[in-house]
Amino acid sequence: MSHPIDPSPEPGGLANDVVIIGGGLAGLFCALRLAPRPVTVLAAAPLGEGASSAWAQGGLAAAVADGDSPEAHARDTIVAGAGIVDEAMALSVCREAGERVHDLLAYGVPFDKDLQGRLTVSREAAHSARRIVHVHGDAAGAAIMAALAEAVKATPSIRVIEGFAAEELVMSGRHVAGVMARKTDEAGSQVLILPARAVVLATGGIGHLYKVTTNPPESSGAGIAMAARAGAKIADAEFVQFHPTAIDIGRDPAPLATEALRGDGAVLINRAGERFMAKLHQDGELAPRDIVARGVFAEIAAVRGAYLDARQAIGAAFAEKFPTVHATCLSAGIDPAHEPIPIAPAEHYHMGGIAVDTHGRTTLGGLWAAGEVASTGLHGANRLASNSLLEAVVFGARVAADIGERLPARQGPSPAPKIRHEPCPPPETAGESELRRLMSTDVGVIRDEAGLTRALATILRIERESHCPCLRNMAVTALLVAASALQRHESRGGHWRADYPSADPAQAHRTFMTLDDARAIAHAATAPRRVAAGR
Known part of the structure; x- marks a missing residue:
């Protein structure tokens, strides 16, 4: 109280x-x-x-x-x-x-x-x-x-x-x-x-x-x-971390299948029952989260599906050892002791x-x-x-x-x-949905210059047009994430660029940015788009 x-x-x-x-x-x-x-x-x-x-x-x-x-x-x-x-x-x-x-x-x-x-x-x-x-x-x-x-x-x-x-x-x-x-x-x-x-x-x-x-x-x-x-x-x-094993049952927020399941031997499979992480990293399912998230993302993008399979490693002990995940699965009609759990990568940590x-x-x-x-x-x-x-x-x-x-x-x-x-500005659900969608699509697990530039143009517009303080704050933070991602021309940890897929030793350092810096990056990147759009 x-x-x-x-x-x-x-x-x-x-x-x-x-x-x-x-x-x-x-x-x-x-x-x-x-x-x-x-x-x-x-x-x-x-x-x-x-x-x-x-x-x-x-x-x-x-x-x-x-x-x-x-x-x-x-x-x-x-x-x-x-x-x-x-x-x-x-x-x-x-x-x-x-x-x-x-x-x-x-x-x-x-x-x-x-x-x-x-x-x-x-x-x-x-x-x-x-x-x-x-x-x-x-x-x-x-x-x-x-x-x-x-x-x-x-x-x-x-x-x-x-x-x-x-x-x-x-x-x-x-x-x-x-x-x-x-x-x-x-x-x-x-x-x-x-x-x-x-x-x-x-x-x-x-x-x-x-x-x-x-x-x-x-x-x-x-x-x-x-x-x-x-x-x-x-x-x-x-650097945004995507948890590779959010339970994919259509809920927002997505419930989490804890990493401890894989620590206890649960494996990742596709719809055909094939384990896919062994070919991506020597540690398989226990590889760093960014690698596992990209592996899961690739299986879903290829329409093969991705599942967490605890039947052999945990089986009948599931309810006792992982009661939270067990209850979540049962609420969606899934028995994790006898069925694989459908999963998808989800934003988890910044x-x-x-x-x-x-x-x-x-x-x-x-x-x-x-x-x-x-x-x-x-x-x-x-x-x-x-x-x-x-x-x-x-x-x-x-x-x-x-x-x-x-x-x-x-x-x-x-x-x-x-x-x-004072009067409360009405919530702008359409703008919030648009922002969340573009962040997942263009500033998510896999990024590239075209997507990041597209995202920055939309973020600037949302911030400029919004009358809702909450949405404006969301847009400001999204701007900082996208501008920083555009500036890092390499792939490292939770930041993966399809157009720069390797790590660059010269960029092995932290980055620091003010909001003015982010705005300058965004305006420089999107200037041709604004001119073309007559803005």
């Missing part, structure tokens, strides 16, 4: 000293780590419900088992990242993993344990060891979020405001001074302005920019757009985002970012499985520590929130 919107400050006058935008894992963990400092958490959906974190099935990667080490975990992360991982960042994050797991245990997360009380771990693709801590096999995300939501509700210093979607950062020069948010119900006429000394963006990813995604509608890229429009640098925006340093600081004063909205350099061009939940808790803790060190708690009252009423 959210607190009522009260224009007066909370007791002590400190409620808006720190505002965290986003009710997912990074945001809630950061709020808890800031306690007893007063914090306001702004969430578009009921706490935890609009967060991709709650949908994570595999778990959290941490070298907590005998024979494993943070150094080995970092090496796997670097290999999966296809040449552009910040190696120092990877090692530091992996070394913090064990401590953050114990923090989550202290907050009540019921990670699976063996009879001796030791954490049980599983293996996922591109990991050299079993190091994924999980809950009930495939329910880690939901269990972590449930535990943290309860901890937040029990923490007096945290005020949660639900049902308001952030639209714009309030600026004072190049310093972030607060946030403007709009009520998310049908009326949508209430606009809330929250002043703040520190703003933390923890708004999640960009999945809803794509027609097929495993992420909730709240993952629309708004955090990136808000930061970019305020002048922040965006990093590695072209390696790019707001550029941050090792403390989670952005390039704007007063603004931090954590979780999928941020780009830390940990993931490089291709996120290693289950490193996302790890990064969220590591940077949630780092941001909290940095705010505490850099901004001592305010002694006097903070400025009061303001509420105003």
Whole structure:
């Protein structure tokens, strides 16, 4: 239950000293780590419900088992990242993993344990060891979020405001001074302005920019757009990870068949029953996600279909080992113990985002970012499985520590929130559908110059013509992704260009871009089209 919107400050006058935008894992963990400092958490959906974190099935990667080490975990992360991982960042994050797991245990997360009380771990693709801590096999995300939501509700210093979607950062020069948010119900006429000394963006990813995604509608890229429009640098925006095994049953968002299924021996087949990954990579079904996604995409494009077959490897144990996937399949009339599961690639995770340093600081004063909205350099061009939940808790803790060190708690009252009423622009469902369709078609698993140029022209038009703040934010983030993809003339990790199918060693580096840079790229690329169209 959210607190009522009260224009007066909370007791002590400190409620808006720190505002965290986003009710997912990074945001809630950061709020808890800031306690007893007063914090306001702004969430578009009921706490935890609009967060991709709650949908994570595999778990959290941490070298907590005998024979494993943070150094080995970092090496796997670097290999999966296809040449552009910040190696120092990877090692530091992996070394913090064990401590953050114990923090989550202290907050009540019921990670699976063996009879001796030791954490049980599983293996996922591109990991050299079993190091994924999980809950009930495939329910880690939901269990972590449930535990943290309860901890937040029990923490007096945290005020949660639900049902308001952030639209714009309030600026004072190049310093972030607060946030403007709009009520998310049908009326949508209430606009809330929250002043703040520190703003933390923890708004999640960009999945809803794509027609097929495993992420909730709240993952629309708004955090990136808000930061970019305020002048922040965006990093590695072209690198988008597509999960190869979304369950293809016509749902939006698409339910996920966890990678742990393949870790336990499930295989990928086409309609003829032929395994196709062995000819594409030496690790077969456990190859990096980008390679598996392209393999699945190719089978579907060739009208051979793609299926996940767990009949031999898991069979009758499916319901016990993977209850979430099992229930989803049964709801669609599929018995995964006896039938292959139809699958398709779906947008799953964005390696790019707001550029941050090792403390989670952005390039704007007063603004931090954590979780999928941020780009830390940990993931490089291709996120290693289950490193996302790890990064969220590591940077949630780092941001909290940095705010505490850099901004001592305010002694006097903070400025009061303001509420105003204004007409709500109607939703532009046609424009949103057009944007999501073109992103999947032209800025998706396989890209080329013609498709990216076509996408940029349409994105510019949608942004220019839209009266809906949400759609304009979606268009801004789409522009950054497409412009970055057009600029990278190679294939690497989650970015694959059909016209540049090889990796170029000279481009083995991260990319950084402002919104002005992206606009310049888009206008230069589409100028002939605009002239031809008489625009």
